[in-house]
Amino acid sequence: MPAERTIEIIPVSGIGEVSRGDDLATLLVENAHLSELDVVVVTQKIVSKAEGRLVASNPLDPTARENLIQRESVRILRRRDELFVTETPHGFICANAGVDWSNVDDGWAAILPADPDRSARRIRDGIKAQTGHNVGVVISDTFGRPWRRGLTDVAIGCAGVAAIVDLRGTTDTKGRELFATEVCVADELAGAAELVMGKSRGVPAAIVRGADESWFRRSSVATEIVRPAGEDLFR
Amino acid sequence: MPAERTIEIIPVSGIGEVSRGDDLATLLVENAHLSELDVVVVTQKIVSKAEGRLVASNPLDPTARENLIQRESVRILRRRDELFVTETPHGFICANAGVDWSNVDDGWAAILPADPDRSARRIRDGIKAQTGHNVGVVISDTFGRPWRRGLTDVAIGCAGVAAIVDLRGTTDTKGRELFATEVCVADELAGAAELVMGKSRGVPAAIVRGADESWFRRSSVATEIVRPAGEDLFR
Numbered sequence: 001m002p003a004e005r006t007i008e009i010i011p012v013s014g015i016g017e018v019s020r021g022d023d024l025a026t027l028l029v030e031n032a033h034l035s036e037l038d039v040v041v042v043t044q045k046i047v048s049k050a051e052g053r054l055v056a057s058n059p060l061d062p063t064a065r066e067n068l069i070q071r072e073s074v075r076i077l078r079r080r081d082e083l084f085v086t087e088t089p090h091g092f093i094c095a096n097a098g099v100d101w102s103n104v105d106d107g108w109a110a111i112l113p114a115d116p117d118r119s120a121r122r123i124r125d126g127i128k129a130q131t132g133h134n135v136g137v138v139i140s141d142t143f144g145r146p147w148r149r150g151l152t153d154v155a156i157g158c159a160g161v162a163a164i165v166d167l168r169g170t171t172d173t174k175g176r177e178l179f180a181t182e183v184c185v186a187d188e189l190a191g192a193a194e195l196v197m198g199k200s201r202g203v204p205a206a207i208v209r210g211a212d213e214s215w216f217r218r219s220s221v222a223t224e225i226v227r228p229a230g231e232d233l234f235r
Numbered sequence: 236m237p238a239e240r241t242i243e244i245i246p247v248s249g250i251g252e253v254s255r256g257d258d259l260a261t262l263l264v265e266n267a268h269l270s271e272l273d274v275v276v277v278t279q280k281i282v283s284k285a286e287g288r289l290v291a292s293n294p295l296d297p298t299a300r301e302n303l304i305q306r307e308s309v310r311i312l313r314r315r316d317e318l319f320v321t322e323t324p325h326g327f328i329c330a331n332a333g334v335d336w337s338n339v340d341d342g343w344a345a346i347l348p349a350d351p352d353r354s355a356r357r358i359r360d361g362i363k364a365q366t367g368h369n370v371g372v373v374i375s376d377t378f379g380r381p382w383r384r385g386l387t388d389v390a391i392g393c394a395g396v397a398a399i400v401d402l403r404g405t406t407d408t409k410g411r412e413l414f415a416t417e418v419c420v421a422d423e424l425a426g427a428a429e430l431v432m433g434k435s436r437g438v439p440a441a442i443v444r445g446a447d448e449s450w451f452r453r454s455s456v457a458t459e460i461v462r463p464a465g466e467d468l469f470r
Contacts, residue, residue, distance in 0.1 A: 006431070007430055009242040010241045093381070146328070146381060148460050149461070164384060181377070184385025192427035195420065195443075196241070227382055227384045233312075234313070234382070
């Protein structure tokens with residue numbers, strides 16, 4: 001059993017405005033003191049900006065707004081007023097297909113990265129190349145959920161760190177085998193990072209330091225977290 | 236805007252086995268160095284044990300198991316094999332009404348606290364009385380969710396710290412008003428704490444140090460997080 005460790009969540013400020021073509025690995029290395037086995041949580045917004053995932057869209061034009069949401073969705077699950085609960089091509093169920101008109105230039109919207117796991121791998125590989133450190137990378141976005149009010153940050157992509165840690169087969173403190181304890185650490189890492197980021201403080205990334213060594217492995221949100229419709233009790 | 240701060244998540248070990256009547260505030264004060272404006276995250280399991288929320292139940296007897304889950308539910312939303320997705324009297328949608336046969340003595344099951352917000356207030360008040368410190372308390376439990384695999388820890392009760400932080404009316408970095416940014420910090424605090432707790436390490440509580448001062452206020456999960464059925468798009 002690993003020793004119990006304190007985890008630190010360290011905000012990364014100083015990145016400033018991100019534009020198409022910016023190299024996020026370089027920006028992270030320049031603005032954070034990264035160490036071996038850090039987890040770097042990066043918000044979707046700057047990933048989308050760096051990857052040029054911006055489209056001209058006026059949020060005050062309801063038809064244009066709806067057309068863009070439809071374009072970025074494979075299915076609309078629910079609708080109430082301006083809120084569309086959608087399934088994206090990635091398999092994410094989220095509001096408005098993840099399209100976001102905040103923190104972008106007027107008349108533009110940010111759409112989700114095409115492949116957030118690949119985005120995470122690119123950042124991870126860039127940090128490795130520049131520093132020699134093996135880090136985990138989580139791309140986070142802010143999602144709602146049924147049954148509980150409020151939004152939380154979750155992982156939409158990851159690289160180098162487990163999306164899910166499977167505690168099945170380990171034993172509880174009474175020595176019996178536990179079941180149903182596949183913990184989605186990537187979502188917990190994303191939510192933890194949100195606690196230091198906030199929405200308007202110019203902190204688009206955070207370092208989680210002290211994560212369990214056993215969590216660092218090849219992984220992806222698409223293969224581990226996204227639940228196929230056929231195994232979902234609510235689709 | 237508050238200065239950007241590092242948050243620490245500190246595991247609390249040494250609490251040992253908890254029995255009916257144990258005072259959790261005392262156990263926490265004895266086993267952690269608590270400071271003003273810490274958030275103490277306590278797992279449901281030791282709250283249930285301290286409050287005597289244990290019932291005789293053999294998990295290997297399917298009828299007895301189902302009867303107990305039914306007794307602790309107001310509604311069954313879905314069923315697949317041994318998994319019941321239930322609504323509890325608190326309004327939580329979770330697996331098996333939160334009944335848990337792990338980490339309890341053989342032949343017994345732990346059921347949820349009757350009023351987890353009250354449990355949190357009792358711990359908060361006890362810590363205040365013993366140390367003079369104002370802390371937030373979150374009672375956490377491990378829930379699944381639709382659409383995404385894996386479990387995460389969420390808040391089932393809280394006291395002294397906001398369940399939801401409403402960023403509506405604050406502005407984004409472009410100076411425009413943000414919408415739809417009610418962040419469920421209580422769930423993010425619970426998930427962050429889980430990162431240092433694990434299931435089998437004897438760490439039933441964690442301290443989150445460095446949370447934003449503005450989050451410390453009177454709050455409850457029941458009034459802020461539990462979404463009434465009428466406003467839920469998936470019930």
